[in-house]
Amino acid sequence: xxxxxxxxxxxxxxxxxxxxxxxxxxxxxxxxxxxxxxxxxxxxxxxxxxxxxxxxxxxxxxxxxxxxxxxxxxxxxxxxxx
Amino acid sequence: xxxxxxxxxxxxxxxxxxxxxxxxxxxxxxxxxxxxxxxxxxxxxxxxxxxxxxxxxxxxxxxxxxxxxxxxxxxxxxxxxxxxxxxxxxxxxxxxxxxxxxxxxxxxxxxxxxxxxxxxxxxxxxxxxxxxxxxxxxxxxxxxxxxxxxxxxxxxxxxxxxxxxxxxxxxxxxxxxxxxxxxxxxxxxxxxxxxxxxxxxxxxxxxxxxxxxxxxxxxxxxxxxxxxxxxxxxxxxxxxxxxxxxxxxxxxxxxxxxxxxxxxxxxxxxxxxxx
Numbered sequence: 580x581x582x583x584x585x586x587x588x589x590x591x592x593x594x595x596x597x598x599x600x601x602x603x604x605x606x607x608x609x610x611x612x613x614x615x616x617x618x619x620x621x622x623x624x625x626x627x628x629x630x631x632x633x634x635x636x637x638x639x640x641x642x643x644x645x646x647x648x649x650x651x652x653x654x655x656x657x658x659x660x661x
Numbered sequence: 662x663x664x665x666x667x668x669x670x671x672x673x674x675x676x677x678x679x680x681x682x683x684x685x686x687x688x689x690x691x692x693x694x695x696x697x698x699x700x701x702x703x704x705x706x707x708x709x710x711x712x713x714x715x716x717x718x719x720x721x722x723x724x725x726x727x728x729x730x731x732x733x734x735x736x737x738x739x740x741x742x743x744x745x746x747x748x749x750x751x752x753x754x755x756x757x758x759x760x761x762x763x764x765x766x767x768x769x770x771x772x773x774x775x776x777x778x779x780x781x782x783x784x785x786x787x788x789x790x791x792x793x794x795x796x797x798x799x800x801x802x803x804x805x806x807x808x809x810x811x812x813x814x815x816x817x818x819x820x821x822x823x824x825x826x827x828x829x830x831x832x833x834x835x836x837x838x839x840x841x842x843x844x845x846x847x848x849x850x851x852x853x854x855x856x857x858x859x860x861x862x863x864x865x866x867x868x869x870x871x872x873x874x875x876x877x878x879x880x881x882x883x884x885x886x887x888x889x890x891x892x893x894x895x896x897x898x899x900x901x902x903x904x905x906x907x908x909x910x911x912x913x914x915x916x917x918x919x920x921x922x923x924x925x926x927x928x929x930x931x932x933x934x935x936x
Binding site: 620621622623624625626627628632633634635636637638639640641642646651653655 | 922923927
């Protein structure tokens with residue numbers, strides 16, 4: 580029983596510490612993005628560049644708070660405030 | 662109880678509708694004598710009273726009024742107050758001014774009389790094919806937008822030709838202007854090019870002198886301004902790119918009025934982009 584509880588707690592901790600996934604349009608993503616993948620960004624999110632140049636494509640629809648971005652060239656990170 | 666509720670609801674809807682109808686669009690007619698209404702004869706003999714100077718402004722006002730579009734013409738100049746039926750006579754038409762003269766004052770004009778839309782017809786007095794003065798005007802309008810936190814749409818007119826003289830300079834000016842406006846639209850500027858040069862359809866009979874239209878010429882100009890103004894233009898979409906990144910970083914912008922989508926490619930500035 581103790582082992583089961585320990586294993587469950589460990590699993591939960593691992594899940595809680597989980598970083599962003601690299602899958603496109605993942606609403607919880609926060610981290611470096613890769614070329615040609617589409618990511619969703621929300622109000623308050625920031626794009627930080629790590630190369631020069633860093634070029635992105637942004638698509639925004641009127642009335643929606645979120646936008647989608649796609650990295651065209653360079654290296655950037657999405658920063659999401661908790 | 663139910664009747665009272667329905668009455669209140671209907672009154673609320675009526676007031677809301679009235680509020681929407683009452684939204685007034687501020688338009689600044691900006692330019693030289695072709696905006697103010699000056700003729701060569703006004704300098705050769707007794708000038709006509711300012712109260713009868715209307716240029717394209719009166720006809721445009723009547724067209725907007727007939728279309729039930731509420732507008733407020735804004736500007737420090739007053740000309741046309743004796744015209745019947747009356748129209749809004751405020752404008753920023755400055756006879757004899759070049760684009761460089763306008764560029765040195767446009768920030769002040771907008772600060773004194775904020776506008777949602779500018780109708781810009783300037784360059785005739787430049788006598789040059791350079792559009793550096795127009796660039797300076799648009800730069801200062803951008804500066805005003807940043808400082809005031811507002812968005813101003815500019816309808817930039819290719820200037821009308823002159824009679825009995827070579828129009829090579831105006832040809833080149835309008836070509837350079839077209840290139841400039843298209844380039845700035847790509848960078849997210851809220852500009853619309855208006856082909857007043859060929860598109861308005863002015864012919865020799867539409868001129869009062871070699872430079873200035875007569876009543877029929879001004880009516881043609883008013884019609885083109887009107888037809889451009891009533892085209893769908895989604896300010897929220899067009900202004901979105903520059904609301905999150907400065908125009909100098911933007912490489913291309915495409916706005917789809919139907920799907921309400923704006924797509925743009927931009928360099929990421931050193932300070933990043935915050936949504």
